[in-house]
Amino acid sequence: MPTRPFDDTAPSAVELERRAYRRRQTTRSVAVSLVSTIVFAALIWLTVVNTPGFERVRQSFFDLDVAIAAWPRVIEGLWVNIQVLAVAVVGVALLGTLLAVLRTLRGPVFFPLRALAAAYTDLFRGLPLIIVLFLVGFGVPGLELFPRNSAQFWGTIALILTYSAYVSEVFRAGIEAVHPSQRLAARSLGLSHGQTMRIVVLPQAVRKVTPALMNDFVAMQKDVGLISVLGVVDAVRAAQIETAQNFNFTPYVLAGLLFVLLALPMIRLTDWYTARLRAREQIGSIV
């Protein structure tokens, strides 16, 4: 092939050769990863299948008929989980923001509020969720102070109490990461303390901590399953009932898979958003 004359539209011979090389490299690496994945999967599969107890485990954990039989009940339970999750997310957003804002208040007047918020976050970040669930789910109704509410209601409350503590800490870090000049600039425009928080500080804080918040959301998505300990017939509880009826653990596997499917979109979204945020920061954006 004759070498082309150098001009600014056609790529040079050197560049063409480089491109061809890169193409060959790409094809090769795709082929290599494909082959190695297949080999790896086959090895694992053969190892597991040839274990002495495999047939027994397959029957009691991966029985398709049992899965199909359990499906309606487990799905119905999952719907309960989703409802609880939806309410809890709103509750956590509100209480978490409130706690974070309380902790950033300055001035001696606010000392009691600040201290209370700090004590709250310390307490609920330390307490295991399952203990909060038992205490709130069985303890609070026992006070007979509130109208009788369902276990689902108290389970939701317990989730909100625990996760608000985490989320408020994340928020607080975000609020403190907003440059102090931004606050001064807002105040010097005549915005009140509340307006400064609402219009200037919180929106920037939320942007900074969105990936962390999304991670907390993913964690909460699966912890909703714990409300089953209060007797709420959610996906986990439904699976437990089905398991007890058939002496077969497949419903648990089914419920687990459904939880994973529920979480996947959010997990992917978190990865995508985090990558985008990093890219923006690298081109010099502030937010």
Place this chain on the structure above:
Amino acid sequence: MTGGAREAAAGIRPASTDAVLRLQGVRKSFGATPVLRGIDLEVREHEVVALIGASGSGKSTLLRCVTLLEGLDDGQIFLRGDDISDPRVDADRVRARMGVVFQQFNLFPHIRVLDNVTLAARRVLREPRASAEARALELLDRVGLADKAREYPDRLSGGQQQRVAIVRAVATSPEVLLLDEITSALDPELVGEVLDLVRELAAEGTTIVMATHEMAFARDVADRVVFLDGGVVLEQGPAAQLFAAPREERTRAFLARYRGA
């Protein structure tokens, strides 16, 4: 840019004094370190006052006290005769009557340029969005930034950002514009465009108090230069006089460091 309409809106009557801003014996310490040790200063309508002084002499502190972002230890500050250092005054109301631009991080990065400019009018003065935006666009157009109105601030150069910050500060027709070293974070080639805007505002009669290290600009634009040293106003006078023939030895020494620079 008439102050009259705004005063009427805020229900404040101009007092019978021609000083827009008056500081009387203003003191401020941080812990055991006194920064301002009795500042007396008067700024008249349409006057441009440059605050100069060594780094750490308290120029920023002084401006922050005026905007009530910092409380006073003693003394009084009057804005058109109203004692704004009185703890009973509504500080947010007072701040809305001034325009402030800092060294950097003035603009809010999460809202567009136009929203930055109209924020105070909409949220503090409760002006309808349409009229606030119309005026903001006019102002942005004047400084050649109308095409950036829908952009986010991080898409603008540092000089453009500072010009927007100035536009935002004057958008509500403040009684006094306070500028704190607005060009010191900029690359040298961007300083000119920002100072040109200040020069224009000064020519239009805006009352300005600016802390600055740009001596040439201060000499050129300021009606009066105020030299802060040791927590007091050591010397002040018309720009030409103070630069050409400073009376105090310390002023001379300070200015000598800028000669030739």
